[in-house]
Amino acid sequence: MIPKIVQRTRNAEINTVATRIYADLSQRDFTTDPYMTTQIAALHGNNEMMKQALNENSTGSTLAPKDEKRDASLRVIYYEVQAKTHWPLESIKKDALTVMDVLDNYGIDTAGLSYADESANINALLEDFKKIAIATAIQNLPGLEELITVLQNDQKDFETAYLQAVDQKLENKKLASATSLNKLLCKQINDGLVVYLNAMALAQPATYKACAEVVAVIIDENNRRVRNRLREKETVGSN
Numbered sequence: 294m295i296p297k298i299v300q301r302t303r304n305a306e307i308n309t310v311a312t313r314i315y316a317d318l319s320q321r322d323f324t325t326d327p328y329m330t331t332q333i334a335a336l337h338g339n340n341e342m343m344k345q346a347l348n349e350n351s352t353g354s355t356l357a358p359k360d361e362k363r364d365a366s367l368r369v370i371y372y373e374v375q376a377k378t379h380w381p382l383e384s385i386k387k388d389a390l391t392v393m394d395v396l397d398n399y400g401i402d403t404a405g406l407s408y409a410d411e412s413a414n415i416n417a418l419l420e421d422f423k424k425i426a427i428a429t430a431i432q433n434l435p436g437l438e439e440l441i442t443v444l445q446n447d448q449k450d451f452e453t454a455y456l457q458a459v460d461q462k463l464e465n466k467k468l469a470s471a472t473s474l475n476k477l478l479c480k481q482i483n484d485g486l487v488v489y490l491n492a493m494a495l496a497q498p499a500t501y502k503a504c505a506e507v508v509a510v511i512i513d514e515n516n517r518r519v520r521n522r523l524r525e526k527e528t529v530g531s532n
Contacts, residue, residue, distance in 0.1 A: 295490055295509040297487055304472065308347060310482070310515045312340060313511045314486070315340060317504065339478050343471060343474040343475070356451070356458055359450055360411070362451075363411075364405075366444040367444060368401065368404060392437070412452060415448050419441070419444070482512075486508065490504060490505040494506075
């Protein structure tokens with residue numbers, strides 16, 4: 294007999310269960326069974342929506358590395374120019390102080406601001422670098438133009454990713470939440486597939502028994518993981 298999916302199965306866990314069940318069912322021939330054909334199609338559609346809903350939570354992890362990269366580029370420029378303000382050659386020192394005045398208008402703390410505020414500061418800083426007096430000073434400081442180009446590219450890369458993330462977030466708002474899809478998938482599998490396959494495995498074992506056994510293993514493995522997780526949580530909580 295196929296067990297039912299236990300309560301408190303997490304969104305990612307039900308996604309895994311549904312993916313594995315669909316992978317097995319889609320390889321079998323149920324063309325003469327309209328109920329199973331409908332169930333398989335619905336399982337696939339609902340699970341694809343679940344994947345999209347789960348992906349909404351990955352936006353931060355996509356942006357964070359790109360933000361860290363532009364932070365590093367900004368800091369390199371700041372410390373490079375700061376070091377040259379102590380240069381023994383007076384001409385280098387003078388030009389470094391000119392550029393340093395611009396950097397100090399925004400401050401190294403720019404790297405710790407919110408995404409939007411940091412972008413505003415970096416974009417303004419890059420525009421200031423284009424002013425004739427500042428651009429001339431930059432040209433006289435070896436290697437600084439190359440470092441600024443790196444920052445420009447990192448900033449552009451971040452903003453492209455940020456806009457993509459915003460578009461994805463707007464798209465995800467149109468979708469059902471992962472929690473509601475969790476309930477939908479659990480109900481479909483428990484009340485639709487499990488009940489039907491349990492009955493058909495007895496009525497027509499040649500066609501349905503092997504499939505029912507695979508689904509039973511998939512759900513049983515999930516249920517054991519969920520119970521173990523809850524047991525460990527209770528143990529930690531009691532200590």
